[in-house]
Amino acid sequence: MIIDYGATPPIPGLSLGDGSHLANYRRVYATSEKAAARGEVELGQWFQNRDDAGIGLTVIKARDVETTFGGRVTNEAVAKTVAAYPDQFIGFAGVDPNKGMIAVRELEHAVRDLGLKGLNLQCFENRLAVDDRRMYPLYAKCIELDIPVNIHVGINFSLQSSPDFGRPEMLDRVMCDFPELRVCAAPPGWPWVQELLAVAWRHPNLWIGLVAMRPKLLNVENSGYGPLLQYGRTILKDRMMVGTAWPMQPMKRVIEEVRALPVETDIADAWLGGNARRFLGLRSPDIETSRG
Numbered sequence: 581m582i583i584d585y586g587a588t589p590p591i592p593g594l595s596l597g598d599g600s601h602l603a604n605y606r607r608v609y610a611t612s613e614k615a616a617a618r619g620e621v622e623l624g625q626w627f628q629n630r631d632d633a634g635i636g637l638t639v640i641k642a643r644d645v646e647t648t649f650g651g652r653v654t655n656e657a658v659a660k661t662v663a664a665y666p667d668q669f670i671g672f673a674g675v676d677p678n679k680g681m682i683a684v685r686e687l688e689h690a691v692r693d694l695g696l697k698g699l700n701l702q703c704f705e706n707r708l709a710v711d712d713r714r715m716y717p718l719y720a721k722c723i724e725l726d727i728p729v730n731i732h733v734g735i736n737f738s739l740q741s742s743p744d745f746g747r748p749e750m751l752d753r754v755m756c757d758f759p760e761l762r763v764c765a766a767p768p769g770w771p772w773v774q775e776l777l778a779v780a781w782r783h784p785n786l787w788i789g790l791v792a793m794r795p796k797l798l799n800v801e802n803s804g805y806g807p808l809l810q811y812g813r814t815i816l817k818d819r820m821m822v823g824t825a826w827p828m829q830p831m832k833r834v835i836e837e838v839r840a841l842p843v844e845t846d847i848a849d850a851w852l853g854g855n856a857r858r859f860l861g862l863r864s865p866d867i868e869t870s871r872g
Contacts, residue, residue, distance in 0.1 A: 586823030593657030641700035642674030659694035733765035748776035791823035
C-alpha cells in the first residue's frame with residue numbers, strides 16, 4: 581500500500597493561514613504546476629484523486645511557529661481530522677521549541693491524549709538550528725514516547741529566515757547525541773544533498789523524505805538530486821520515503837514519476853510505502869483497512 585509521507589488535504593484548520601513569511605515561495609514556484617490553489621478542490625474530490633493515485637494512507641502534520649511568525653496548525657485540528665477519518669490519515673504533532681517546557685508538555689499531550697504519532701519540526705520557521713539546545717528536550721521526549729520526528733532539512737526560500745538552519749551537518753550532531761531517535765529529513769537536503777547522504781550513511785535511524793520536489797528530478801542531469809537516486813537504490817534503499825506535498829503537486833503525477841525512475845519495482849514499492857511503514861512503526865493490520 582502506498583503511504584503519502586506529507587500532504588495537506590482541503591480540511592479546515594490544516595492550513596497555516598496567510599503564511600506571509602513564505603511569500604517568496606510563491607515567487608520561486610510561480611511557474612510550477614500545482615495540483616490546486618486553496619479552495620479549488622473539495623474533500624470528496626481530493627479523496628477521489630487520492631484513490632486514483634493508489635494512495636492508502638496520508639501523513640498530515642501540525643506546525644507551530646507562533647513565537648516567530650504568529651501562525652499555527654494545531655495538534656487538535658490534526659487529531660480531529662485523524663479521528664474523523666481514522667483509516668485514512670496519520671497525524672504528527674507540531675510544537676514550537678522556543679516555548680521551552682510548554683512545548684515539551686504539548687508534545688506529550690498530543691501523543692498520549694490526542695493520539696498523534698510523530699513530531700514535525702520546521703526549524704527554519706522557528707529560526708532555530710537543528711542542533712540548537714532548545715530542541716534537545718523535544719528529541720529526548722520523542723525517544724521516551726517512541727515516536728519519530730520529521731525535520732526540515734535543506735534550503736528554505738523564506739526571506740525572513742536563514743537557509744543555514746537546514747544544514748544536514750547539524751543533524752549529524754543530533755544523531756550522535758540521540759542515536760535512538762528516529763528522524764526523517766525532508767525535503768531531501770538540496771543543495772546539500774551529498775552532505776545529507778553522508779549523514780544518513782553514518783546513522784541507521786535517519787530516513788530521507790522525498791517531499792516537496794518532483795521525483796523525476798532524481799534522474800535529470802545536473803539537477804542536484806542525482807546522488808539520491810544512486811544511494812536510494814543501493815545502500816539507502818530501505819530509508820527513502822515519498823510525499824506528494826499536495827497541493828504543491830498532483831498526487832498521481834508524483835507516484836507515476838517514482839514508478840518511471842530507473843529503480844527496481846521492489847525498491848520503488850519500498851519508497852512508496854514499505855519504508856514509511858517501518859519509520860512510522862505501523863503493523864500491517866493497522867493500515868490495511870480500506871475506506872468504506
